[in-house]
Amino acid sequence: MSHQKNQRFWNRIAARYAARPLKNVPAYEAMLGDVASRLKGSDTVLEVGCGTGGTAIRLAQGVAQWTATDFSAEMVKIAKAKPSGRNVRFVVSDVSNAFDGGPFDAICAFNVLHLVDDLPEMLTRIHAHLKPGGQLICKTWCFADVNWALRALFPVLRVFGLFPVAASLGATQLRQSIRDAGFEIVDEHLLGIILRTPISLPANTVRL
Numbered sequence: 001m002s003h004q005k006n007q008r009f010w011n012r013i014a015a016r017y018a019a020r021p022l023k024n025v026p027a028y029e030a031m032l033g034d035v036a037s038r039l040k041g042s043d044t045v046l047e048v049g050c051g052t053g054g055t056a057i058r059l060a061q062g063v064a065q066w067t068a069t070d071f072s073a074e075m076v077k078i079a080k081a082k083p084s085g086r087n088v089r090f091v092v093s094d095v096s097n098a099f100d101g102g103p104f105d106a107i108c109a110f111n112v113l114h115l116v117d118d119l120p121e122m123l124t125r126i127h128a129h130l131k132p133g134g135q136l137i138c139k140t141w142c143f144a145d146v147n148w149a150l151r152a153l154f155p156v157l158r159v160f161g162l163f164p165v166a167a168s169l170g171a172t173q174l175r176q177s178i179r180d181a182g183f184e185i186v187d188e189h190l191l192g193i194i195l196r197t198p199i200s201l202p203a204n205t206v207r208l
C-alpha cells in the first residue's frame, strides 16, 4: 500500500523534483567526488532509486556501465531526456527487481533506502547481487535522529501529500541492518545540517 502511494507521490512530484535547485552544491560535488574515488573504470554499477538521473550521468563517466533504475516512470522519463554517455541505461524498475544484468561491482542507493517497504530484505537482495568484494554505496535519511520539531512536521506534510511514506530509521538501526545483511561498513560520513540539528544521513560504503 505504502509502495503504491509512494510511486504515485514520486510520479506526481517528478517535474518539480527535477526543477529544484540543489540546496548545497559543494556538498553534492564532494559526495560525487567521494563516490567516484571508490569506483573503477572497469566497474559495472547498478543505481536504485536514481530519480531524474543527474547523479548517474555524472558518475557514469568513470565506470564501464551504469544502470540507473527507479520505480517512477515520470522520473525515468526526465532522466532519459538528459544528454548522457552511451554507457548509461535508465530503466523503470522497483528496487526489489532491479537486478537484471548483475552481479555488479557496486550498487548505489542515494536517498532511497529509507523509502523501501522492507529494508532488511532489500539489503539482503542487494548483497546477493554484488560480485565478491563488491560494494554498496548509499546515502540514507535517518529520520529517527532528527530533532523532534522536524519529526512532528513530517506526518503533517504527508497528510497534505507533500512527503512520502518513509521509515523512521535511525543511524544505529541502519548500520545494524547493513551488517545483518552480511556487509562490512568500511566508511561512513554524517551529512546535512538543518536548523543546527545534524541530520543523520550516513553515507555508508559497505563491502561484502
Ligand SMILES: C[S@@+](CC[C@H](N)C(=O)[O-])C[C@H]1O[C@@H](n2cnc3c(N)ncnc32)[C@H](O)[C@@H]1O
Binding pocket: 006, 010, 011, 048, 049, 050, 051, 052, 055, 069, 070, 071, 072, 075, 093, 094, 095, 096, 109, 110, 111, 112, 115, 116, 117
Ligand atoms: C529522494 S528521491 C532520490 C532521487 C535520487 N537518488 C537523488 O538522490 O536525487 C527518491 C527516489 O527513489 C525512488 N523510489 C522510492 N521507492 C522506490 C522503490 N521501492 N523502488 C525504486 N525506486 C524507488 C523515487 O521514485 C525517487 O525517484
